[in-house]
Amino acid sequence: MQTYRINMKRRSTPTKEAVLDVITKTGKAMSQDAIEKKINIDINRATIYRVLNRFCEDGVLHKVVAEDGKQYFALCLDCDNIHKSINHFHFRCVKCETIECLPTEVNFSIPDKYTVQNVNCVLTGTCKDCF
Amino acid sequence: MQTYRINMKRRSTPTKEAVLDVITKTGKAMSQDAIEKKINIDINRATIYRVLNRFCEDGVLHKVVAEDGKQYFALCLDCDNIHKSINHFHFRCVKCETIECLPTEVNFSIPDKYTVQNVNCVLTGTCKDCF
DNA sequence: CTATTTAATGCGACTATGTTGCTTTAGAAG
DNA sequence: CTTCTAAAGCAACATAGTCGCATTAAATAG
Ligand SMILES: [Mn+2]
Ligand SMILES: [Mn+2]
Ligand SMILES: [Zn+2]
Ligand SMILES: [Zn+2]
Numbered sequence: 378m379q380t381y382r383i384n385m386k387r388r389s390t391p392t393k394e395a396v397l398d399v400i401t402k403t404g405k406a407m408s409q410d411a412i413e414k415k416i417n418i419d420i421n422r423a424t425i426y427r428v429l430n431r432f433c434e435d436g437v438l439h440k441v442v443a444e445d446g447k448q449y450f451a452l453c454l455d456c457d458n459i460h461k462s463i464n465h466f467h468f469r470c471v472k473c474e475t476i477e478c479l480p481t482e483v484n485f486s487i488p489d490k491y492t493v494q495n496v497n498c499v500l501t502g503t504c505k506d507c508f
Numbered sequence: 509m510q511t512y513r514i515n516m517k518r519r520s521t522p523t524k525e526a527v528l529d530v531i532t533k534t535g536k537a538m539s540q541d542a543i544e545k546k547i548n549i550d551i552n553r554a555t556i557y558r559v560l561n562r563f564c565e566d567g568v569l570h571k572v573v574a575e576d577g578k579q580y581f582a583l584c585l586d587c588d589n590i591h592k593s594i595n596h597f598h599f600r601c602v603k604c605e606t607i608e609c610l611p612t613e614v615n616f617s618i619p620d621k622y623t624v625q626n627v628n629c630v631l632t633g634t635c636k637d638c639f
Numbered sequence: 640c641t642a643t644t645t646a647a648t649g650c651g652a653c654t655a656t657g658t659t660g661c662t663t664t665a666g667a668a669g
Numbered sequence: 670c671t672t673c674t675a676a677a678g679c680a681a682c683a684t685a686g687t688c689g690c691a692t693t694a695a696a697t698a699g
Contacts, residue, residue: 541656553657578657579656
């Protein structure tokens with residue numbers, strides 16, 4: 378057993394605001410480079426990753442790894458409201474290259490003695506806008 | 509529409525045999541570097557990737573991308589026999605660092621106008637051997 | 640307001656992971 | 670053996686993500 382304590386000493390910085398802002402406005406899961414491109418101010422690559430990971434630790438964002446091997450970060454607001462839980466499917470459109478959280482819950486039964494800590498499910502294809 | 513033709517002119521080489529052999533014996537999904545380490549003969553990195561991708565094209569192997577962003581390759585024999593379809597869950601054990609195909613089928617409903625071409629579902633946690 | 644503390648940033652170096660172009664090697668078939 | 674060309678080797682490249690360390694700048698105390 379391990380004690381887990383959320384770091385409460387977060388400082389509010391322009392970088393954090395900008396990153397969260399662009400993800401919120403886009404309404405999709407975004408990669409580091411997509412965020413960097415869409416943001417007006419110049420933020421270092423490593424910093425963006427650190428900001429994103431901090432947001433994940435704090436439960437503001439959640440991370441998805443698509444079959445392109447890249448990490449995508451999406452708001453967790455959707456998880457609580459629209460989606461049932463954090464275990465929802467994600468959809469990657471090969472045409473518009475966007476990743477979105479689906480309202481579809483991931484259901485599974487797991488063999489005996491297995492313990493699941495994380496779920497990463499991505500469906501790939503064509504989205505409603507690119508049909 | 510595009511005509512798709514499977515390349516029938518595959519040659520049998522020691523490399524192909526060795527790669528398929530180690531994957532078969534391990535019985536798990538393996539990454540390029542794991543294969544290279546476990547193989548006795550010295551095979552170039554790029555060659556291993558090309559062999560693996562060719563096997564995928566030919567339906568011998570299938571590829572899974574885990575949340576570590578790496579590609580893992582597993583036998584498709586299991587898909588036909590043990591598993592119901594190619595759309596099965598995969599399990600990544602954080603302790604023994606192995607990835608295996610689960611007999612658990614992936615079921616989902618997709619919103620209207622979405623078309624699914626590929627499914628990539630990985631559960632992470634502790635496997636039965638590491639419990 | 641200034642001074643102090645330390646979280647956050649920038650920068651550079653570094654580690655994979657995977658791909659591609661091009662030359663060389665070696666299966667398969669006649 | 671000769672021919673054809675798939676496959677292998679090699680090197681270069683691209684991208685993704687991390688880490689150490691110096692610097693900057695929020696937060697807070699005084
Ligand atoms: Mn999501
Ligand atoms: Mn599988
Ligand atoms: Zn789309
Ligand atoms: Zn295990």
